[in-house]
Amino acid sequence: MKNLIPFCTLLFLLASCSTPQLSTWHTVSLKSEFTVSKGRNFQSLDDYLKLEDALFAELEQKVNAKIALRDEMGMSRYSDGSLSDPLNRQPNWNRTFELKPETVRGGVLMLHGLTDSPYTFRSLAQTLVNQGYHVIGLRLPGHGTAPSGLSTLRWQDAAAAARLALLHLGNSVGDRPIHLMGYSFGAPLAINAALDAMEQDDLPVPASIVLLSPAIGVTGAAKFAGVANAIYSIPGLRNRRWIRVIPEFDPYKYNSFTFNAGSQVHKLTRHLAKRIKSRRKQNPNNVLPPTLVFSSTVDATVSTQSLIDRLLSMLSAGKHEFVLFDINRVAASSELLVSNPGPFTLRTMSRSDLPFTLSLVTNAKPDSVAVEVRRKPPNTADVIDITPLNQKWPDGVFSLSHIALTIPPDDPLYGQTKPANSGDLYLGTSNLVGETGLLVFPANWLMRLRYNPFYSYVEERALGWMINND
Numbered sequence: 001m002k003n004l005i006p007f008c009t010l011l012f013l014l015a016s017c018s019t020p021q022l023s024t025w026h027t028v029s030l031k032s033e034f035t036v037s038k039g040r041n042f043q044s045l046d047d048y049l050k051l052e053d054a055l056f057a058e059l060e061q062k063v064n065a066k067i068a069l070r071d072e073m074g075m076s077r078y079s080d081g082s083l084s085d086p087l088n089r090q091p092n093w094n095r096t097f098e099l100k101p102e103t104v105r106g107g108v109l110m111l112h113g114l115t116d117s118p119y120t121f122r123s124l125a126q127t128l129v130n131q132g133y134h135v136i137g138l139r140l141p142g143h144g145t146a147p148s149g150l151s152t153l154r155w156q157d158a159a160a161a162a163r164l165a166l167l168h169l170g171n172s173v174g175d176r177p178i179h180l181m182g183y184s185f186g187a188p189l190a191i192n193a194a195l196d197a198m199e200q201d202d203l204p205v206p207a208s209i210v211l212l213s214p215a216i217g218v219t220g221a222a223k224f225a226g227v228a229n230a231i232y233s234i235p236g237l238r239n240r241r242w243i244r245v246i247p248e249f250d251p252y253k254y255n256s257f258t259f260n261a262g263s264q265v266h267k268l269t270r271h272l273a274k275r276i277k278s279r280r281k282q283n284p285n286n287v288l289p290p291t292l293v294f295s296s297t298v299d300a301t302v303s304t305q306s307l308i309d310r311l312l313s314m315l316s317a318g319k320h321e322f323v324l325f326d327i328n329r330v331a332a333s334s335e336l337l338v339s340n341p342g343p344f345t346l347r348t349m350s351r352s353d354l355p356f357t358l359s360l361v362t363n364a365k366p367d368s369v370a371v372e373v374r375r376k377p378p379n380t381a382d383v384i385d386i387t388p389l390n391q392k393w394p395d396g397v398f399s400l401s402h403i404a405l406t407i408p409p410d411d412p413l414y415g416q417t418k419p420a421n422s423g424d425l426y427l428g429t430s431n432l433v434g435e436t437g438l439l440v441f442p443a444n445w446l447m448r449l450r451y452n453p454f455y456s457y458v459e460e461r462a463l464g465w466m467i468n469n470d
Helices: 004-016 045-062 118-130 155-173 186-199 221-232 259-282 304-310 342-350 443-447 455-468
Strands: 097-099 106-111 133-138 178-183 208-212 242-244 291-296 321-325 357-363 370-376 385-392
Touching: 045 155, 097 118, 106 118, 106 155, 106 186, 118 133, 118 178, 118 455, 133 155, 155 178, 155 186, 155 259, 178 186, 186 208, 186 259, 208 455, 242 259, 259 304, 291 304, 291 455, 304 321, 304 342, 321 455, 342 357, 385 455
Parallel strands: 106 133, 106 178, 178 208, 208 291, 291 321, 321 357
Antiparallel strands: 097 133, 357 370, 370 385
């Protein structure tokens, strides 16, 4: 009876939700999307790219070409020629990209996050190719097209696509080192691919892994997403499979979100936790290749504590590093915080049992917005190095966010300042103020930081990590 009460409560809450008004891009079925079953006959990534060509042609035919005149908006990504039309910018960063340097020193496979696209790694990819890395930014199945793909997404399809890309990269660079980079949902996919490579002979073993805002442990709501998705799969309730329905005005990221998408992240993290435990038991001194992790001490999407408990603490000592971005202690006074991450940060920095290097990016002084890095080695509570970053928190920014870490301040779409051409679409820092409830998107969408003021540090550390592990 005790277990039945929360389940019945969940059923009541789900049944009481209003049915969202869905558009063509929420309901369309794109038959050319990659799945595990289709991939069984694929010989290489070229087969994946050919299917991707057919997929985007199908998107144009089934969505863009069929938008009624009354549905066209100046900021709809599915209205040809609108401000949000991805084809306004070339290349179309929703597509898989492959960048090849003249002289190859190694390869990097980049895996983006849930609802995102390869645009996530646009800037980092260019830096890496300039340094001699052959880079693949893979479009994960269900992404870059229409948010309806989130209704049928399976993490196994994304893992199979990552495997294809890793195999292709290995064939392309030969015996040169390969590195994996994953953001959010792409992070557990990167780890999963690394474990596949370490346990199977047909894949190249990565020289290192770089993870940003990794979805190793997700927030509690994701645990119920699978139940909700199962209920809403019942005929007559399928329009309620959406957690969030917002107009699609971002050219490279879905605004709408499904229960299934949340469920797939939860299933992947559980699958990965079992694999890591098994790997640790069998090979305690070689659980994963050298792994560098970046995360914010506050993250509304994933659990930073779970990142330590389920991944970093499970790895062999001395090979790995965790870079943790603190909040802006000047701008975010404790009286204004719903939950103060200070005790977590202090507790983590004071632990002497952590088997990884910990670098904390934080205010140099309690009354200063200047930033420094405090570094402590594995298995000690002693900070051995304090390095000024020669950077400071921007005015009005009280913390990083889950979506900020891979985006530089000068990004033309999500960056710190609006482009000089006022006609360009800009979704970065907003100064919009007015009455609540008037705009089509919630106020917290406007408040969330979309760029990383310390991006140059992330870029420098990620590149150095790869070079040192080549």
